[in-house]
Amino acid sequence: MTTDTRTPETVAAPSGRSTLVLRRFARNRSALAGAVVLVLLFVLAFAGPYLTPWSYSHVDYGALRSAPSAEHWWGTNRIGQDVFAQTVRGLQKSLVIGLLVAVLATGLASLVGACAGYFGGWTDRLAMFFVDLLLVFPSFLVIAIVSPRLRSAGWIAFVGLLTVFAWMITARVVRSMTLSLKEREFVRAARYMGVGPFRIIWRHVLPNVASFLIIDATIQVGGAVMSETALSYFGFGVQPPDVSLGTLIASGTGAAVTYPWMFFFAAGLLVVFVLAVNLVGDGLRDALDPTAKGAAR
Amino acid sequence: MNPLLEVTGLDVDFDGRAAVRDVCLTLERGEVLGLVGESGSGKSATALAILGLLPGNAAVRGSVRLDGSELVGAGERELTRIRGSRVAMVFQDPLSAFTPVYRIGDQIAEAVRAHRDVPREQARSRAVELLDLVGIPEPALRARAFPHEFSGGMRQRAMIAMAMAAEPDLILADEPTTALDVTIQAQILDVLRAAQRATGAAVLLVSHDLGVIAGLADRVAVMREGRVVEQGTATEVFDRPRAPYTRQLLAAVPRIDTPRRPRPATGEPVLTVRGLTRTFPVHTGTVVRRRSGTVYAVDGVDLDVRRGETLALVGESGSGKSTTLFELLELTAPEGGSVELFGQRLGTLGRAEARALRRRIQIVFQDPMASLDPRMPVGDIIAEPLRAQGADRAVIARRVPALLAQVGLEPAHADRFPHEFSGGQRQRVGIARALSVEPELLVLDEPLSALDVSVQAEVLELLRRLKEELGLAYLLVSHDLAVVRNIADRVSVVYLGRTVEAGPVDEVFARPRHPYTQALLSAVPVPDPTRERHRTRILLPGDPPSPTRRYDGCRFRARCPLQADLTVDERKRCAHEVPEFEGDGAACHFARAREVL
Numbered sequence: 001m002t003t004d005t006r007t008p009e010t011v012a013a014p015s016g017r018s019t020l021v022l023r024r025f026a027r028n029r030s031a032l033a034g035a036v037v038l039v040l041l042f043v044l045a046f047a048g049p050y051l052t053p054w055s056y057s058h059v060d061y062g063a064l065r066s067a068p069s070a071e072h073w074w075g076t077n078r079i080g081q082d083v084f085a086q087t088v089r090g091l092q093k094s095l096v097i098g099l100l101v102a103v104l105a106t107g108l109a110s111l112v113g114a115c116a117g118y119f120g121g122w123t124d125r126l127a128m129f130f131v132d133l134l135l136v137f138p139s140f141l142v143i144a145i146v147s148p149r150l151r152s153a154g155w156i157a158f159v160g161l162l163t164v165f166a167w168m169i170t171a172r173v174v175r176s177m178t179l180s181l182k183e184r185e186f187v188r189a190a191r192y193m194g195v196g197p198f199r200i201i202w203r204h205v206l207p208n209v210a211s212f213l214i215i216d217a218t219i220q221v222g223g224a225v226m227s228e229t230a231l232s233y234f235g236f237g238v239q240p241p242d243v244s245l246g247t248l249i250a251s252g253t254g255a256a257v258t259y260p261w262m263f264f265f266a267a268g269l270l271v272v273f274v275l276a277v278n279l280v281g282d283g284l285r286d287a288l289d290p291t292a293k294g295a296a297r
Numbered sequence: 298m299n300p301l302l303e304v305t306g307l308d309v310d311f312d313g314r315a316a317v318r319d320v321c322l323t324l325e326r327g328e329v330l331g332l333v334g335e336s337g338s339g340k341s342a343t344a345l346a347i348l349g350l351l352p353g354n355a356a357v358r359g360s361v362r363l364d365g366s367e368l369v370g371a372g373e374r375e376l377t378r379i380r381g382s383r384v385a386m387v388f389q390d391p392l393s394a395f396t397p398v399y400r401i402g403d404q405i406a407e408a409v410r411a412h413r414d415v416p417r418e419q420a421r422s423r424a425v426e427l428l429d430l431v432g433i434p435e436p437a438l439r440a441r442a443f444p445h446e447f448s449g450g451m452r453q454r455a456m457i458a459m460a461m462a463a464e465p466d467l468i469l470a471d472e473p474t475t476a477l478d479v480t481i482q483a484q485i486l487d488v489l490r491a492a493q494r495a496t497g498a499a500v501l502l503v504s505h506d507l508g509v510i511a512g513l514a515d516r517v518a519v520m521r522e523g524r525v526v527e528q529g530t531a532t533e534v535f536d537r538p539r540a541p542y543t544r545q546l547l548a549a550v551p552r553i554d555t556p557r558r559p560r561p562a563t564g565e566p567v568l569t570v571r572g573l574t575r576t577f578p579v580h581t582g583t584v585v586r587r588r589s590g591t592v593y594a595v596d597g598v599d600l601d602v603r604r605g606e607t608l609a610l611v612g613e614s615g616s617g618k619s620t621t622l623f624e625l626l627e628l629t630a631p632e633g634g635s636v637e638l639f640g641q642r643l644g645t646l647g648r649a650e651a652r653a654l655r656r657r658i659q660i661v662f663q664d665p666m667a668s669l670d671p672r673m674p675v676g677d678i679i680a681e682p683l684r685a686q687g688a689d690r691a692v693i694a695r696r697v698p699a700l701l702a703q704v705g706l707e708p709a710h711a712d713r714f715p716h717e718f719s720g721g722q723r724q725r726v727g728i729a730r731a732l733s734v735e736p737e738l739l740v741l742d743e744p745l746s747a748l749d750v751s752v753q754a755e756v757l758e759l760l761r762r763l764k765e766e767l768g769l770a771y772l773l774v775s776h777d778l779a780v781v782r783n784i785a786d787r788v789s790v791v792y793l794g795r796t797v798e799a800g801p802v803d804e805v806f807a808r809p810r811h812p813y814t815q816a817l818l819s820a821v822p823v824p825d826p827t828r829e830r831h832r833t834r835i836l837l838p839g840d841p842p843s844p845t846r847r848y849d850g851c852r853f854r855a856r857c858p859l860q861a862d863l864t865v866d867e868r869k870r871c872a873h874e875v876p877e878f879e880g881d882g883a884a885c886h887f888a889r890a891r892e893v894l
């Protein structure tokens with residue numbers, strides 16, 4: 001190998017990792033499709049209420065359990081509420097809750113887990129004590145006690161609560177992955193080059209656990225939507241007359257065979273939502289992993 | 298009579314990819330055939346194909362005849378029988394060859410019984426005999442040990458004992474000494490030679506190390522890209538190589554006996570280390586952790602590096618050389634002793650000063666795959682030290698392509714990831730990263746040991762060129778003395794955490810004074826069959842002692858070959874008085890120069 005004779009100045013500045021990841025993501029067809037579907041879902045959820053004259057809580061006594069028609073696009077439910085209006089309203093809630101909880105919980109988990117693993121010592125012991133404490137706390141009980149007080153704070157507080165009880169196991173896994181990464185030579189190399197600890201976590205540790213984090217986050221999305229439903233059952237979280245996809249599915253399940261429109265629109269949207277998130281997640285994972293098959297540079 | 302082993306037209310494909318092409322080999326009874334090549338040359342695949350040990354995704358064509366009977370296409374039953382009784386194997390990693398939950402002695406006895414129908418008791422005593430034969434001390438006791446209780450060298454001996462148990466016609470040794478230190482390697486090669494003589498078996502020795510082959514093989518086959526490019530007697534191949542590749546290989550391999558005059562450096566000292574120590578606690582107990590001992594990893598290391606000079610720190614694994622490096626690079630006060638970097642004493646520095654020092658000292662790691670973040674494009678990897686020093690974007694964008702060109706890589710490849718490069722190229726990336734902040738001292742931690750011979754030569758050349766161009770000082774840690782001879786100006790030898798000898802490289806190599814240095818140098822094989830077979834080797838008995846003990850007197854005493862010639866009084870002196878090391882010289886009471894190369 002001989003030295004290059006071209007003057008280095010003539011070569012364009014190399015692109016950094018973020019540009020490369022973006023480029024790789026954009027080349028991934030299915031990931032892009034997932035992203036488009038997500039955007040469409042958001043459009044549907046937030047523009048939908050303006051498309052229909054019905055509001056989600058309005059009761060049309062003239063049309064109980066009516067099948068989809070020009071009047072009520074997706075039919076009405078047992079007490080004559082418009083299913084389309086309800087579904088888009090519920091979609092709004094579930095999209096935001098699902099994504100926010102997943103992102104926040106995974107973010108919190110990776111921050112705590114990576115710091116605990118990287119710094120070790122007292123940071124580690126404290127963080128893990130806290131994690132174990134939260135794990136043994138009966139989360140439903142805590143939410144039951146706290147949520148009446150938070151009712152005024154609205155669904156944001158609810159997102160916070162769901163997050164608080166969703167990150168611990170992930171954090172533990174991230175911690176143990178960090179422990180082994182910390183021994184890897186490239187982390188040691190970074191340390192000897194004078195890179196600060198938080199930079200190392202951000203630039204070396206997290207990208208190398210990204211595959212796990214992304215899979216975890218995509219699972220969390222579905223999980224958050226469903227646990228929100230479970231809580232609604234017990235009278236916390238989204239309360240009637242307000243609706244979420246979860247509550248709609250729960251109340252429509254019984255009618256799935258006899259009045260399918262009450263169930264399938266909500267359920268179908270949830271499936272589409274989770275699928276889209278999975279596609280985006282897979283795409284992101286492949287974009288971050290340079291050795292992934294099929295992802296061109 | 299037909300030859301013992303006859304391989305004709307052997308082809309091996311892995312998932313349709315050609316690994317071995319048209320290999321023809323013959324092996325007579327009692328003969329040693331060396332199969333040599335770089336990684337990916339197909340030498341191991343050939344050896345495994347002979348035994349029918351390739352994984353399921355491999356397709357084998359051609360013919361392998363053992364004593365006239367065809368092995369390619371033979372049933373698994375038949376092959377197992379042959380492997381148990383006629384062919385024995387010695388692998389690189391003996392741990393994987395022993396079942397961890399059975400005692401070594403029982404496993405060898407098992408091999409004996411597989412071959413001969415003898416009662417259990419007799420097989421067991423035969424196992425002990427064999428362990429004795431391969432030089433394991435207290436064989437009866439050791440036969441009762443489990444594999445993990447053996448050191449690497451001992452395991453390899455036990456493996457050879459197991460191979461001998463079956464009284465095979467053919468011993469297949471695949472890189473039998475690659476994972477071992479040189480002095481242990483010398484022991485094992487000796488044992489292998491003895492085993493061959495005792496059993497009269499033919500040996501197929503697969504190795505990348507030309508020196509090992511030169512010392513053992515009667516005939517040599519050189520492989521490259523799946524083909525045998527040259528075959529002949531050892532002297533023919535080494536002295537009058539015909540294939541251009543063999544010539545190239547022989548020229549590329551660094552030799553310990555090449556004379557080279559180092560330049561005496563006169564610059565100001567860059568690094569001065571005096572009496573460095575570092576200990577690690579040993580904990581036992583899972584529920585209640587107790588400190589049960591101390592590992593004296595580094596226990597009195599002295600180093601001097603001057604501007605523009607290369608100092609090689611030489612020692613075997615466990616000698617504390619890597620710990621020494623990492624201690625230096627922490628830039629904090631050492632546990633004991635003193636470290637001065639560029640005239641500043643470590644431990645007295647503020648944050649800003651430490652940061653400034655970081656720029657002046659950089660490191661290149663041993664395994665380029667492990668030391669480069671797999672998820673980062675190399676442009677970012679190279680820019681990392683620059684970013685840590687707070688360089689701005691414009692500077693980084695300008696420096697990165699320039700650095701890539703400087704180490705002989707394509708500047709446009711900055712947005713590729715480490716796995717897209719070859720081993721040698723990756724090491725160049727590692728070097729570029731270290732150079733990015735224009736350091737004055739480069740610490741090289743075994744920079745070549747993960748690379749193939751021809752790639753080694755290229756990287757060695759690059760390092761030499763960079764040193765000339767940039768006036769760098771190198772602190773090179775290496776166990777490969779041939780590499781050291783080819784690049785270092787001065788050398789410092791450590792044994793069990795302590796410097797035992799130091800001096801200009803030509804002097805130390807030509808006239809080593811410490812008995813350990815002498816043994817070390819004599820253990821390094823040279824790729825020259827005639828010389829290799831007539832050298833006197835100083836074989837050290839046993840393994841390096843445990844660093845968890847403190848030693849009175851000289852720590853080399855238990856293995857010191859000089860002990861036998863000393864009088865009682867002199868021995869007492871060794872036992873009670875620690876030989877001091879100062880400046881250039883040897884830490885031995887009875888040091889005397891001896892030529893060993």
Ligand code: SF4
Pocket residue numbers: 812813851852853854857858859860871876884885886887888
């Ligand atoms: S001091 Fe004594 S034991 Fe130590 S190396 Fe010299 S002769 Fe051998």
